[in-house]
Amino acid sequence: MILTLIISTIFTLNLPFVIANDATEVINISGGHTNVIRPGQNTIAIYLDTIENSSNEDIDLIAASSPFAKNIEIHSMQIVDNVMKMKKQEKITISANSKVSLGKKNPNNYHLMVFDVSPQITERNKFTINLSFSNGEKLQTEISVKKHTENQHNHH
Numbered sequence: 001m002i003l004t005l006i007i008s009t010i011f012t013l014n015l016p017f018v019i020a021n022d023a024t025e026v027i028n029i030s031g032g033h034t035n036v037i038r039p040g041q042n043t044i045a046i047y048l049d050t051i052e053n054s055s056n057e058d059i060d061l062i063a064a065s066s067p068f069a070k071n072i073e074i075h076s077m078q079i080v081d082n083v084m085k086m087k088k089q090e091k092i093t094i095s096a097n098s099k100v101s102l103g104k105k106n107p108n109n110y111h112l113m114v115f116d117v118s119p120q121i122t123e124r125n126k127f128t129i130n131l132s133f134s135n136g137e138k139l140q141t142e143i144s145v146k147k148h149t150e151n152q153h154n155h156h
């Protein structure tokens, strides 16, 4: 819907369409996964190995959603007094021409927290999420659901 709005605005203002193309190609996401999902489990954490920003401006990850979940929050995690504390983040900034990891064991323990996951997800090997960025870019990325064996052994 927002994309349609942007496109119609561009046409109304008679701007060259190439502006929209530029805005959709600067972010690259790789390595989206979650741990095995057990039946009945309705909150899961998603990890993204890298979000890469190939533009000359800082860009924020500002929102995430999925057709398979009620809502997704951006989280960080800290150990306070020996207790893991998760904290909601309004955004994660990806600096110009660099990348940020939301993978396992990244320095801030960034991850995406998915609430009220659809029961359908427990039977799937993968599902999609949508990520929104401060430059207007919206990306769909595939999240693979890891199996028990992949959790216990490193095959890479």
Ligand SMILES: [Cu+2]
Pocket (backbone or CB within 6 Å): 045, 075, 076, 086, 087, 111, 112, 113
């Ligand atoms: Cu969390």
